[in-house]
Amino acid sequence: MTSDETAVAAANLAFYRALETRDLSAMDQVWLHDESVGCVHPGWHRLNGWSEVRRSWENIFANARRWKVAFEGVRIHVLENVAWVTGVELLTLSGADADDDPARMQATNIFTRRDGVWRLVHHHGSAFATETAEEDEPIN
């Protein structure tokens, strides 16, 4: 990994740590605070601007059950002051049986660097079928 990729990986990890710990002030640190940011929660329409996005995290943290969050299959791309990270979020609800499969979400996270700090500007998460195998054909 380049040093840029390492810094982006750390920013991405901070996002998932904030998600797991349901820590709104940590989420405040992760995101850029302006009208340009966007967020698509799984199955949802896009939220526009930091105030809408922040409110959604506030609601999620207030209402959702506790969970463990992992992030797999990470690919990191950096070009100048923009980075995008893709991978699979694994959410395991607290109290789930050891046999229970975690919920799996495909994620695309876009970061921009301002004054040397990478901030999240777009998050797109979506459910996907775990039974899809390499040989199946996607239907668009």
Add this chain to the structure above:
Amino acid sequence: MTSDETAVAAANLAFYRALETRDLSAMDQVWLHDESVGCVHPGWHRLNGWSEVRRSWENIFANARRWKVAFEGVRIHVLENVAWVTGVELLTLSGADADDDPARMQATNIFTRRDGVWRLVHHHGSAFATETAEEDEPIN
């Protein structure tokens, strides 16, 4: 719109035109051809690299029914040589009744500029519930 945004909008439109016309050679023109590109079709795992991504379009164009494609709620962001476009894809199957709602997909498209030309490097499409209203709470 800035001239950069106009150029990105044109590249994004070319992607949806290629999708609507099921034109693989047009799709070839839209995408960057290297191992870094990625594509998440709705409900699917991420495809990595141009050869996998191209094969998926080949399969989709061979198997899917004809459709009309529109793209709404477009937001375009450009920073240096990276751009990201978000919006809602509306797919109307050919022969659908006028009353039939189109399928709606949230999309995140990332482009990079090389030698002055914007190429698609990442596409993430996902279904979303049309009944979600602004006052509902997303559950992550």
